[in-house]
Amino acid sequence: MAQTKIFAAVALTHSGSTITLTTDQLEDIIAHALVSTANASSSSVFSVLPGKFSSWLLDSACCNHMTPYPSFFSHTSSAHHAPTIHTANGSTMLVRSIGTISTSKLSISNVFHVPKLSYNLLSMGQLAELGYHIILDYFGCVVQDPRMGQELGTGRRIGRLFEISSLRLPTTGVSAATSSSPSLSLWHSRLGHASSSRVQQLLSRGLLGPVSKDNFDCVSYQLGKQPALPFHNSESMSTGIFDLIHYNV
Structure with missing residues (x-):
């Protein structure tokens, strides 16, 4: 038995004639349009970034702060025990060194130098591990230190990305949490x-x-726990004004 085609829409061509579309054809056209829109949106987001060199993006899937540019580092050390970076497409990248970045807008330590990386990435997990709060909203992002009540960094939202404009982390890192x-x-x-x-x-x-x-010795607590002695009845009799004066010393 032959299957009857169900027509879902009628389209008008450039020449003015009409064509009929089946359900499968209409679904294919819609799917293609959605993919094209998503690709255009992604391209427009990256096109408005000021540049790979100066942009630092927050990344929730990044295990560590990392950058491909060695000129950012003020100090580096060997990366013998650094992990291999696995990307989303299955490829791997090697960490060449680990160091501290100190620029006019950034001051962060424990940063990986990954030469094959395309963008500068700031690890949200690494910031959270240090006890910092990361607040994201429609307008941008803020990095705060809840222990000290300080704002450490700010950023702007670009599409679905968050670009850090400035970030200065205390050099003491985890030790600051202990001392405070x-x-x-x-x-x-x-x-x-x-x-x-x-x-x-x-x-x-x-x-x-x-x-x-710490070992503390609170004098006020000890005095507050001591019993108070009762006052004795006085046998003095006053006959005039100011003959008997009560005072506390």
Whole structure:
């Protein structure tokens, strides 16, 4: 039994005549149009970038900060233990060296030099590992240090990409997080001179965040726990004004 073709649309040609399209033909035309639109959008995004040399893009799939340009580095060291970079198309790239970048707009350490790379990439995972917050919205992006309450970098949104305009990370890196952690004595004071057992209980439950342990001796806490002696009844009798004066020393 022959299959009946179902016509889905009627199209008008340049000459003015009409042609009929089947469902399969119409789906092929729509699919081709969607692919062409996506390719045009991707090309337009990269065409508005100021240049590969000066653009640094945030990348959530990048394992480490990396750049193909050796002139950015102020200091480099050998990369004997650096991993091999695997790209999305299955190819591999080698890390030639690891170093620190210090320019007028960027100050970041632990950056891979990958000569075969096409763009400068900033690893979002590496920034998050250091405890920094990355905020993305319609207009751009912001990198913040929540411990110090500082804004470390800003960027703009280009299509579906985020380009960093400036970023300056503390050179101390992870050690800065340790040195800026509040101490037990500070939390003791913040909690109204709570007992050490209560502070330790909150610490064990993870409610105080990172805390540097120290030995503290709070005089105010010790005085507050001492019992107050009662006042004795006075046997003095006053007969005139100011014969008996009460005062606290």
